[in-house]
Amino acid sequence: MKRLLPLAASAVALCAAAPALAQDMVITNARLVLGDGSAPIEGGAVIVDDGKVVFAGKPAPGQAFTTDVVIDAGGAWVTPGIFATVTSLGLADVSAVGESNDITASGSPFSAALDAAASINPTSQHILVHRAAGITRAATTTLPSGSIFAGQGAIIDLDGDAKAVMQARAFQMVDLGEGGGQRAGGSRVAAHVLLRAALREAQALVGKTGIPETTEIGKNDEVLLSRFDAEALVPVVTGTQKLYVAVERAADIRAVLALKGDYPKLDLVLVGASEGWLVAEAIAAAGVPVIANGLNDLPETFEQLGATQSNAGRLARAGVKVAINASAMQNPRRLQQVAGNLVALNRVPGATGMEWGKAFAAISSVPAEISGMGGKAGVLKPGALGDVVVWDGDPLEVGSVPTQVFIGGVKQSLESHQSGLRDRYRDLDESDLPKAYDW
Amino acid sequence: MIPLNTMRARFNALATLVSALALVAGASVADAQSRDKDRKRDKDKDEAAEAPAYAAKREGVFPSTYKPYPNIATAIRGATIYDGKGGKIENGVVFMSGGKIVSVGGPDTAIPADIAVFDGTGKFVTPGIIDIHSHLGDYPSPGVEAHSDGNEATSPTTPEVWAEHSVWPQDPGFARALANGGITSLQILPGSANLMGGRSVTLKNVPARTTQGMKFPGAPYGFKMACGENPKRVYGARGRMPSTRMGNLAVNRERWLSAIDYANDQASEKGAKRDLGKETLAGVLKGEILVHNHCYRADEMALVMDMAKEMGYKVSAFHHAVEAYKIGDLLKENDVCSAIWADWYGFKMESYDGILENAAFLQREGACVVIHSDDANDIQRLNQEARKAQKAGQRLGIEISDATVIQWITYNAAKAMGIEEMTGSLEPGKMADVVLWNGDPLSVYSRPDRVWVDGALLFDANDPKRRPVSDFELGQPGEGDVK
Numbered sequence: 032m033k034r035l036l037p038l039a040a041s042a043v044a045l046c047a048a049a050p051a052l053a054q055d056m057v058i059t060n061a062r063l064v065l066g067d068g069s070a071p072i073e074g075g076a077v078i079v080d081d082g083k084v085v086f087a088g089k090p091a092p093g094q095a096f097t098t099d100v101v102i103d104a105g106g107a108w109v110t111p112g113i114f115a116t117v118t119s120l121g122l123a124d125v126s127a128v129g130e131s132n133d134i135t136a137s138g139s140p141f142s143a144a145l146d147a148a149a150s151i152n153p154t155s156q157h158i159l160v161h162r163a164a165g166i167t168r169a170a171t172t173t174l175p176s177g178s179i180f181a182g183q184g185a186i187i188d189l190d191g192d193a194k195a196v197m198q199a200r201a202f203q204m205v206d207l208g209e210g211g212g213q214r215a216g217g218s219r220v221a222a223h224v225l226l227r228a229a230l231r232e233a234q235a236l237v238g239k240t241g242i243p244e245t246t247e248i249g250k251n252d253e254v255l256l257s258r259f260d261a262e263a264l265v266p267v268v269t270g271t272q273k274l275y276v277a278v279e280r281a282a283d284i285r286a287v288l289a290l291k292g293d294y295p296k297l298d299l300v301l302v303g304a305s306e307g308w309l310v311a312e313a314i315a316a317a318g319v320p321v322i323a324n325g326l327n328d329l330p331e332t333f334e335q336l337g338a339t340q341s342n343a344g345r346l347a348r349a350g351v352k353v354a355i356n357a358s359a360m361q362n363p364r365r366l367q368q369v370a371g372n373l374v375a376l377n378r379v380p381g382a383t384g385m386e387w388g389k390a391f392a393a394i395s396s397v398p399a400e401i402s403g404m405g406g407k408a409g410v411l412k413p414g415a416l417g418d419v420v421v422w423d424g425d426p427l428e429v430g431s432v433p434t435q436v437f438i439g440g441v442k443q444s445l446e447s448h449q450s451g452l453r454d455r456y457r458d459l460d461e462s463d464l465p466k467a468y469d470w
Numbered sequence: 471m472i473p474l475n476t477m478r479a480r481f482n483a484l485a486t487l488v489s490a491l492a493l494v495a496g497a498s499v500a501d502a503q504s505r506d507k508d509r510k511r512d513k514d515k516d517e518a519a520e521a522p523a524y525a526a527k528r529e530g531v532f533p534s535t536y537k538p539y540p541n542i543a544t545a546i547r548g549a550t551i552y553d554g555k556g557g558k559i560e561n562g563v564v565f566m567s568g569g570k571i572v573s574v575g576g577p578d579t580a581i582p583a584d585i586a587v588f589d590g591t592g593k594f595v596t597p598g599i600i601d602i603h604s605h606l607g608d609y610p611s612p613g614v615e616a617h618s619d620g621n622e623a624t625s626p627t628t629p630e631v632w633a634e635h636s637v638w639p640q641d642p643g644f645a646r647a648l649a650n651g652g653i654t655s656l657q658i659l660p661g662s663a664n665l666m667g668g669r670s671v672t673l674k675n676v677p678a679r680t681t682q683g684m685k686f687p688g689a690p691y692g693f694k695m696a697c698g699e700n701p702k703r704v705y706g707a708r709g710r711m712p713s714t715r716m717g718n719l720a721v722n723r724e725r726w727l728s729a730i731d732y733a734n735d736q737a738s739e740k741g742a743k744r745d746l747g748k749e750t751l752a753g754v755l756k757g758e759i760l761v762h763n764h765c766y767r768a769d770e771m772a773l774v775m776d777m778a779k780e781m782g783y784k785v786s787a788f789h790h791a792v793e794a795y796k797i798g799d800l801l802k803e804n805d806v807c808s809a810i811w812a813d814w815y816g817f818k819m820e821s822y823d824g825i826l827e828n829a830a831f832l833q834r835e836g837a838c839v840v841i842h843s844d845d846a847n848d849i850q851r852l853n854q855e856a857r858k859a860q861k862a863g864q865r866l867g868i869e870i871s872d873a874t875v876i877q878w879i880t881y882n883a884a885k886a887m888g889i890e891e892m893t894g895s896l897e898p899g900k901m902a903d904v905v906l907w908n909g910d911p912l913s914v915y916s917r918p919d920r921v922w923v924d925g926a927l928l929f930d931a932n933d934p935k936r937r938p939v940s941d942f943e944l945g946q947p948g949e950g951d952v953k
Binding site for chain 2: 156328
């Protein structure tokens with residue numbers, strides 16, 4: 032049932048939404064966050080039509096729209112879905128249970144050729160739990176294990192339907208820090224030679240068809256680069272696939288930026304970059320975005336001696352495009368907490384934080400842009416996907432959770448294994464039957 | 471080879487030099503004399519004993535050398551105070567002097583003239599935050615193999631090891647915990663590879679050149695035990711017992727039985743030959759050493775509590791108790807605290823049932839809740855973790871006051887560590903371990919403004935020099951940065 036709704040009027044829900052279908056909807060009376068770095072808008076509205084945002088902002092007097100569902104947010108915070116990068120969502124059930132874990136494959140001869148898209152489980156509990164935390168899209172990838180290359184990551188949605196992958200092979204990731212050095216045989220020097228050798232092999236394959244002829248690189252029984260890996264790096268060397276480079280140390284960052292001299296088409300993204308603030312000007316000048324560790328402030332390794340919580344803020348101040356790295360925290364649902372902590376730094380003398388709107392953008396529109404989803408995800412503006420989250424409090428405050436999550440305009444279940452346990456153990460009463468019957 | 475007498479002479483010369491320097495540096499002569507007297511008394515006692523000719527000291531070994539740093543009488547006025555025991559005072563006053571809390575109360579609380587007074591308007595005061603589960607120092611930063619000193623994973627039971635012998639006081643993590651987390655006391659535990667991991671040590675979060683310089687004076691020792699996956703995985707993989715959970719229990723029970731024999735022999739006239747591991751276990755049986763048992767699953771916690779009853783000891787707290795919410799009634803009945811995370815889950819099989827409501831469900835049953843970190847990053851934000859757990863309960867209608875939530879990370883932790891008579895709450899006579907927060911301590915937007923340990927101001931966000939920088943960080947990128 033459609034009806035013309037005057038936006039300024041108080042809204043009344045007309046019917047319960049059928050859960051599986053994208054319905055046109057209007058959310059009114061919101062403390063609206065657009066996700067683009069701007070400050071929240073009081074009395075904002077979002078209009079979603081055919082799964083896409085057609086309006087987000089302060090409605091003009093008399094503005095009206097035809098819709099199925101009206102949600103009066105009652106002044107609650109409404110935001111775009113959080114965009115999590117870098118994650119391994121959908122690639123493991125329990126990370127310490129090897130057979131359930133597809134994140135690493137140290138026994139495989141393949142590295143760059145690994146393609147996460149083939150194995151995403153859209154109903155993984157981690158996807159359900161993180162959806163209930165307001166994350167609607169994510170960059171997900173395998174991690175380096177047998178060689179310096181992680182493999183090809185995918186951009187996924189978290190709606191749990193059969194089609195989780197929005198974009199397969201969206202990026203390749205390589206580790207050129209301490210970890211990469213160890214995997215390359217024992218040194219950063221070896222990792223750089225391996226990377227350059229791999230890119231040269233890939234360069235030679237550009238435009239070729241048929242079975243690639245490349246040199247396999249190996250050591251003892253370990254394959255560091257197979258011909259399949261070299262072939263997978265062709266889009267990297269031609270710049271059609273982004274290359275995420277995991278590094279922490281300032282010197283390592285400089286070495287990564289220098290790669291552009293030899294391979295000008297590389298579309299680089301830095302991941303981690305704990306010491307990025309020490310070379311912020313150079314990163315900004317190179318126009319390379321950073322998926323930065325948010326709160327790491329310990330010299331956990333010798334490549335993170337300069338780690339500080341002010342890293343992200345200092346990078347942003349220097350003009351670098353900064354997203355918060357979801358892999359640098361206990362689990363990606365802490366993104367909101369990390370962003371909130373960056374806001375807290377504004378009141379710490381000597382620290383550099385982020386304004387609220389910028390901090391939220393660092394977990395929404397900016398990671399979406401870095402992931403090639405600019406204007407589509409992590410932002411509420413005409414043409415963007417209808418990923419909308421209604422919160423029970425300030426979304427960057429610890430303990431706030433979504434009350435409603437829409438992905439592509441479809442209202443999502445917030446249930447999971449965890450909610451089942453929560454409901455079962457609301458009390459410990461077994462006077463009639465054991466807890467096993469309480470479901 | 472240097473002849474023995476020459477060596478001794480050299481040593482004496484060195485010792486003389488050291489004590490001379492100490493005197494120059496201002497150590498009190500009285501102190502030195504009293505130390506000499508103690509030594510003499512010990513010597514007399516040793517000589518008085520008939521046999522054996524050689525005997526190691528039994529009590530008071532590796533003693534704390536911590537002494538509070540100079541303090542000035544200080545009052546904070548106008549702040550919101552959480553006292554650590556569930557109390558809240560608006561527009562309150564905290565007055566500390568001589569390293570102790572002197573008074574805590576409302577706006578009319580009398581404070582002497584001519585003392586330092588901080589305007590706490592808009593700010594909050596809590597007791598120093600306490601982390602009951604940390605590996606700072608025994609798994610320090612940088613986390614290189616050469617620093618990996620937390621698990622003596624060479625035998626399934628190593629009650630003979632002491633965590634304090636692994637603590638590196640230069641771990642930069644201590645300073646982060648102080649400045650960002652307001653941590654003033656913490657328990658450093660051995661890891662969980664072993665069923666019996668060894669003794670823990672409780673520290674004041676005060677930079678020191680030695681671990682003894684951080685040791686919390688008068689704190690009882692803890693004893694680390696571990697259930698579940700880790701011990702059976704580590705030793706099962708080596709083809710030795712335990713390789714199953716039933717093996718875990720069997721090995722534990724055998725060790726307790728032999729410890730009981732040892733304790734009985736010790737008590738008897740003939741005594742018992744000294745055994746470091748059994749001395750620790752006997753200390754547990756006597757109630758002098760508190761058991762901190764890493765245990766995720768509810769069913770295993772129930773088994774451990776029965777094992778404790780069988781052997782005659784008490785579990786002080788289950789750590790990482792992600793399933794504690796399933797047996798809140800049992801934990802309450804047995805008076806065992808649950809030291810838990812707010813949101814860790816799903817990283818290993820025994821953590822699969824972790825839920826955000828764990829703490830709130832325990833509180834509903836009246837069981838003891840402690841929020842812990844087990845992590846060099848999370849120890850900087852125990853306040854935030856506590857808020858997550860509080861909010862999860864609130865969504866289900868379980869209202870837990872902010873003051874009670876602060877108790878989870880102060881007094882409750884102190885109680886489970888056996889130091890609640892000395893710290894963990896703001897009460898007259900207790901140690902002046904105090905945090906002044908720049909806002910609501912349960913908000914993500916708040917940070918410590920100042921931190922006092924025994925009345926000494928050891929962190930001041932407004933003074934770039936009033937923050938610790940460890941030896942390791944000197945001359946490194948970002949030395950003295952806000953971090």
